Amino acid sequence: MSTEPLLVADQLTKSFGSTVALDRAAMGVAAGEVVAVMGPSGSGKSTLLHCLAGIVTPDSGQVRYQGREVTAMSDTERSALRRGEFGFVFQFGQLVPELTCLENVALPLRLNRLGRRAAERRAVEWLERLEVAEVAGNRPGEVSGGQGQRVAVARALVTAPKVIFADEPTGALDSLNGEQVMRLLTDSARHSGAAVVLVTHEARVAAYSDREVVVRDGRTRSLASTA
Ligand SMILES: Nc1ncnc2c1ncn2[C@@H]1O[C@H](COP(=O)(O)OP(=O)(O)OP(=O)(O)O)[C@@H](O)[C@H]1O
Numbered sequence: 001m002s003t004e005p006l007l008v009a010d011q012l013t014k015s016f017g018s019t020v021a022l023d024r025a026a027m028g029v030a031a032g033e034v035v036a037v038m039g040p041s042g043s044g045k046s047t048l049l050h051c052l053a054g055i056v057t058p059d060s061g062q063v064r065y066q067g068r069e070v071t072a073m074s075d076t077e078r079s080a081l082r083r084g085e086f087g088f089v090f091q092f093g094q095l096v097p098e099l100t101c102l103e104n105v106a107l108p109l110r111l112n113r114l115g116r117r118a119a120e121r122r123a124v125e126w127l128e129r130l131e132v133a134e135v136a137g138n139r140p141g142e143v144s145g146g147q148g149q150r151v152a153v154a155r156a157l158v159t160a161p162k163v164i165f166a167d168e169p170t171g172a173l174d175s176l177n178g179e180q181v182m183r184l185l186t187d188s189a190r191h192s193g194a195a196v197v198l199v200t201h202e203a204r205v206a207a208y209s210d211r212e213v214v215v216r217d218g219r220t221r222s223l224a225s226t227a
Protein backbone atom coordinates (compact mmCIF):
# COMPACT_ATOMS: atom_id res chain seq x y z
CA MET A 1 0.00 0.00 0.00
CA SER A 2 1.26 3.44 -0.90
CA THR A 3 1.72 6.04 1.81
CA GLU A 4 1.97 8.89 -0.67
CA PRO A 5 -0.33 11.84 0.12
CA LEU A 6 -3.46 12.37 -2.00
CA LEU A 7 -1.90 15.21 -3.96
CA VAL A 8 1.84 15.77 -4.40
CA ALA A 9 3.90 18.46 -6.07
CA ASP A 10 7.51 17.53 -6.65
CA GLN A 11 10.34 19.81 -7.83
CA LEU A 12 8.02 22.21 -9.68
CA THR A 13 9.63 24.88 -11.79
CA LYS A 14 7.66 27.46 -13.73
CA SER A 15 8.79 30.65 -15.44
CA PHE A 16 6.82 33.36 -17.20
CA GLY A 17 9.34 34.88 -19.63
CA SER A 18 12.29 35.83 -17.44
CA THR A 19 10.22 35.73 -14.22
CA VAL A 20 10.78 32.59 -12.18
CA ALA A 21 7.44 31.94 -10.43
CA LEU A 22 8.33 28.49 -9.03
CA ASP A 23 11.80 27.17 -8.30
CA ARG A 24 11.75 23.46 -7.36
CA ALA A 25 8.64 23.90 -5.22
CA ALA A 26 7.30 20.84 -3.43
CA MET A 27 4.36 20.06 -1.19
CA GLY A 28 1.91 17.30 -0.35
CA VAL A 29 -1.71 17.29 0.73
CA ALA A 30 -3.18 14.34 2.60
CA ALA A 31 -6.83 13.31 2.21
CA GLY A 32 -9.03 15.55 4.35
CA GLU A 33 -6.17 17.84 5.33
CA VAL A 34 -6.42 21.66 5.30
CA VAL A 35 -3.09 23.15 4.13
CA ALA A 36 -2.49 26.91 4.12
CA VAL A 37 -0.09 28.24 1.47
CA MET A 38 1.36 31.51 2.72
CA GLY A 39 3.95 34.00 1.54
CA PRO A 40 4.42 37.53 0.20
CA SER A 41 2.76 38.89 -2.91
CA GLY A 42 4.41 37.57 -6.06
CA SER A 43 6.11 34.66 -4.26
CA GLY A 44 4.38 32.02 -6.41
CA LYS A 45 1.40 30.94 -4.29
CA SER A 46 -1.25 31.16 -7.03
CA THR A 47 1.08 29.56 -9.57
CA LEU A 48 1.65 26.65 -7.16
CA LEU A 49 -2.11 26.26 -6.63
CA HIS A 50 -2.74 26.38 -10.39
CA CYS A 51 -0.09 23.69 -10.99
CA LEU A 52 -1.54 21.46 -8.24
CA ALA A 53 -5.02 21.87 -9.73
CA GLY A 54 -3.87 21.04 -13.26
CA ILE A 55 -4.74 24.53 -14.56
CA VAL A 56 -1.11 25.45 -15.31
CA THR A 57 1.50 22.97 -16.56
CA PRO A 58 4.90 23.43 -14.90
CA ASP A 59 8.07 23.66 -17.01
CA SER A 60 9.52 20.74 -15.07
CA GLY A 61 8.65 18.63 -12.07
CA GLN A 62 5.60 16.50 -11.36
CA VAL A 63 2.13 16.78 -9.89
CA ARG A 64 0.58 13.49 -8.82
CA TYR A 65 -3.01 12.94 -7.73
CA GLN A 66 -3.82 9.54 -6.24
CA GLY A 67 -0.56 8.34 -7.76
CA ARG A 68 -1.56 9.46 -11.28
CA GLU A 69 0.75 11.93 -12.95
CA VAL A 70 -1.38 15.01 -13.64
CA THR A 71 1.50 16.66 -15.49
CA ALA A 72 1.45 13.81 -18.04
CA MET A 73 -2.33 13.84 -18.68
CA SER A 74 -4.00 15.10 -21.83
CA ASP A 75 -6.06 18.30 -21.62
CA THR A 76 -9.23 16.18 -21.74
CA GLU A 77 -8.12 13.97 -18.84
CA ARG A 78 -7.08 17.00 -16.83
CA SER A 79 -10.39 18.78 -17.29
CA ALA A 80 -12.27 15.60 -16.37
CA LEU A 81 -10.15 15.43 -13.20
CA ARG A 82 -10.90 19.07 -12.35
CA ARG A 83 -14.62 18.67 -12.98
CA GLY A 84 -14.94 15.36 -11.14
CA GLU A 85 -12.54 15.57 -8.21
CA PHE A 86 -11.74 19.23 -7.52
CA GLY A 87 -13.65 22.29 -6.34
CA PHE A 88 -12.56 25.93 -6.64
CA VAL A 89 -13.16 29.11 -4.65
CA PHE A 90 -11.52 32.35 -5.76
CA GLN A 91 -11.18 35.81 -4.21
CA PHE A 92 -14.21 37.20 -5.99
CA GLY A 93 -16.77 34.37 -6.08
CA GLN A 94 -16.91 34.29 -9.89
CA LEU A 95 -20.54 33.28 -9.85
CA VAL A 96 -22.44 33.47 -13.12
CA PRO A 97 -24.25 36.84 -12.88
CA GLU A 98 -27.27 35.84 -14.98
CA LEU A 99 -28.09 32.80 -12.81
CA THR A 100 -29.65 32.81 -9.35
CA CYS A 101 -27.52 31.66 -6.43
CA LEU A 102 -29.44 28.37 -6.43
CA GLU A 103 -28.77 27.86 -10.16
CA ASN A 104 -25.09 28.74 -9.65
CA VAL A 105 -24.70 26.04 -7.00
CA ALA A 106 -26.66 23.52 -9.09
CA LEU A 107 -24.60 24.27 -12.22
CA PRO A 108 -21.63 21.91 -11.59
CA LEU A 109 -24.09 19.07 -10.97
CA ARG A 110 -25.97 19.92 -14.18
CA LEU A 111 -22.63 19.92 -16.05
CA ASN A 112 -22.06 16.45 -14.59
CA ARG A 113 -25.44 15.55 -16.14
CA LEU A 114 -27.57 15.34 -13.01
CA GLY A 115 -31.28 16.17 -13.60
CA ARG A 116 -32.54 19.63 -12.65
CA ARG A 117 -34.74 18.60 -9.72
CA ALA A 118 -32.07 16.48 -8.07
CA ALA A 119 -29.38 19.11 -8.71
CA GLU A 120 -31.46 21.89 -7.19
CA ARG A 121 -32.40 19.76 -4.20
CA ARG A 122 -28.75 19.14 -3.45
CA ALA A 123 -27.93 22.81 -4.08
CA VAL A 124 -30.52 23.86 -1.49
CA GLU A 125 -28.94 21.54 1.08
CA TRP A 126 -25.55 23.16 0.50
CA LEU A 127 -26.97 26.69 0.63
CA GLU A 128 -28.51 25.74 3.98
CA ARG A 129 -25.25 24.31 5.27
CA LEU A 130 -23.48 27.54 4.29
CA GLU A 131 -26.27 29.55 5.99
CA VAL A 132 -27.33 31.40 2.81
CA ALA A 133 -30.57 29.62 1.92
CA GLU A 134 -32.37 32.98 2.09
CA VAL A 135 -30.57 34.27 -1.02
CA ALA A 136 -31.28 31.15 -3.14
CA GLY A 137 -33.48 33.12 -5.56
CA ASN A 138 -31.23 36.20 -5.77
CA ARG A 139 -28.72 36.86 -8.50
CA PRO A 140 -25.08 37.35 -7.38
CA GLY A 141 -25.43 41.12 -7.89
CA GLU A 142 -28.17 41.14 -5.25
CA VAL A 143 -26.22 39.58 -2.34
CA SER A 144 -23.46 40.83 -0.01
CA GLY A 145 -19.79 39.95 -0.52
CA GLY A 146 -19.84 37.49 2.37
CA GLN A 147 -23.02 35.85 1.14
CA GLY A 148 -21.57 35.60 -2.38
CA GLN A 149 -18.45 33.84 -1.06
CA ARG A 150 -20.57 31.41 0.92
CA VAL A 151 -22.54 30.64 -2.25
CA ALA A 152 -19.19 30.11 -4.04
CA VAL A 153 -18.13 27.68 -1.28
CA ALA A 154 -21.44 25.81 -1.67
CA ARG A 155 -20.83 25.60 -5.43
CA ALA A 156 -17.30 24.25 -4.82
CA LEU A 157 -18.50 21.55 -2.41
CA VAL A 158 -21.73 20.47 -4.10
CA THR A 159 -20.05 17.84 -6.30
CA ALA A 160 -18.37 16.23 -3.23
CA PRO A 161 -14.84 16.97 -4.48
CA LYS A 162 -11.77 15.33 -2.92
CA VAL A 163 -9.80 18.60 -2.98
CA ILE A 164 -10.95 22.22 -2.67
CA PHE A 165 -8.60 24.87 -4.04
CA ALA A 166 -9.19 28.29 -2.48
CA ASP A 167 -7.12 31.32 -3.56
CA GLU A 168 -7.59 34.20 -1.09
CA PRO A 169 -11.24 33.21 -0.55
CA THR A 170 -11.72 35.92 2.07
CA GLY A 171 -9.43 38.52 0.51
CA ALA A 172 -12.31 40.82 -0.42
CA LEU A 173 -14.21 40.47 2.89
CA ASP A 174 -14.07 42.28 6.21
CA SER A 175 -12.71 40.27 9.13
CA LEU A 176 -16.11 39.25 10.52
CA ASN A 177 -17.38 37.93 7.18
CA GLY A 178 -13.96 36.43 6.49
CA GLU A 179 -14.03 34.45 9.73
CA GLN A 180 -17.52 33.18 9.00
CA VAL A 181 -16.60 32.06 5.46
CA MET A 182 -13.47 30.32 6.77
CA ARG A 183 -15.36 28.56 9.54
CA LEU A 184 -18.05 27.34 7.14
CA LEU A 185 -15.51 26.40 4.44
CA THR A 186 -13.32 24.35 6.77
CA ASP A 187 -16.26 22.81 8.69
CA SER A 188 -17.95 21.81 5.43
CA ALA A 189 -14.75 20.42 3.95
CA ARG A 190 -14.13 18.37 7.10
CA HIS A 191 -17.75 17.23 7.11
CA SER A 192 -17.42 15.92 3.55
CA GLY A 193 -13.83 14.69 3.94
CA ALA A 194 -12.43 17.08 1.32
CA ALA A 195 -8.84 18.30 1.54
CA VAL A 196 -8.32 22.06 1.19
CA VAL A 197 -5.41 23.95 -0.38
CA LEU A 198 -5.88 27.45 0.95
CA VAL A 199 -3.81 30.37 -0.36
CA THR A 200 -3.79 33.32 2.01
CA HIS A 201 -1.77 36.33 3.19
CA GLU A 202 -3.49 36.40 6.54
CA ALA A 203 -2.23 34.55 9.62
CA ARG A 204 -5.78 34.70 10.98
CA VAL A 205 -7.05 32.76 7.98
CA ALA A 206 -4.14 30.29 8.11
CA ALA A 207 -5.12 29.51 11.70
CA TYR A 208 -7.98 27.45 10.25
CA SER A 209 -5.48 25.09 8.61
CA ASP A 210 -3.85 21.90 9.90
CA ARG A 211 -0.48 22.83 8.43
CA GLU A 212 1.27 25.68 6.66
CA VAL A 213 3.53 25.79 3.62
CA VAL A 214 5.44 29.03 3.12
CA VAL A 215 6.41 30.14 -0.39
CA ARG A 216 9.26 32.61 -0.92
CA ASP A 217 10.70 33.45 -4.32
CA GLY A 218 9.08 30.33 -5.74
CA ARG A 219 10.54 28.01 -3.11
CA THR A 220 8.48 26.13 -0.54
CA ARG A 221 9.10 25.46 3.12
CA SER A 222 6.82 23.43 5.41
CA LEU A 223 5.95 24.58 8.90
CA ALA A 224 4.12 22.78 11.67
CA SER A 225 0.87 24.62 12.30
CA THR A 226 0.98 27.02 15.22
CA ALA A 227 -2.81 26.94 15.50
N1 LIG B 1 0.39 34.56 -16.34
C1 LIG B 1 1.50 35.18 -15.94
N2 LIG B 1 2.27 35.88 -16.81
C2 LIG B 1 3.39 36.48 -16.42
N3 LIG B 1 3.85 36.49 -15.16
C3 LIG B 1 3.13 35.83 -14.24
C4 LIG B 1 1.92 35.16 -14.57
N4 LIG B 1 1.42 34.58 -13.44
C5 LIG B 1 2.28 34.90 -12.47
N5 LIG B 1 3.31 35.64 -12.92
C6 LIG B 1 4.47 36.11 -12.14
O1 LIG B 1 4.96 35.02 -11.38
C7 LIG B 1 5.28 35.42 -10.05
C8 LIG B 1 4.44 34.61 -9.08
O2 LIG B 1 3.08 35.00 -9.25
P1 LIG B 1 1.87 34.42 -8.38
O3 LIG B 1 0.62 34.95 -8.96
O4 LIG B 1 2.02 32.95 -8.28
O5 LIG B 1 2.17 35.08 -6.95
P2 LIG B 1 1.30 35.10 -5.63
O6 LIG B 1 2.16 34.62 -4.54
O7 LIG B 1 0.01 34.39 -5.86
O8 LIG B 1 1.02 36.68 -5.43
P3 LIG B 1 -0.26 37.42 -4.80
O9 LIG B 1 -0.17 37.21 -3.32
O10 LIG B 1 -0.03 38.84 -5.16
O11 LIG B 1 -1.50 36.85 -5.43
C9 LIG B 1 5.06 36.92 -10.01
O12 LIG B 1 6.28 37.56 -10.25
C10 LIG B 1 4.07 37.16 -11.13
O13 LIG B 1 4.21 38.47 -11.63
Ligand SMILES: [Mg+2]
Nearest residue numbers: 045046047167
Ligand atom coordinates in the same frame (compact mmCIF):
# COMPACT_ATOMS: atom_id res chain seq x y z
MG1 LIG C 1 -1.99 35.00 -5.93
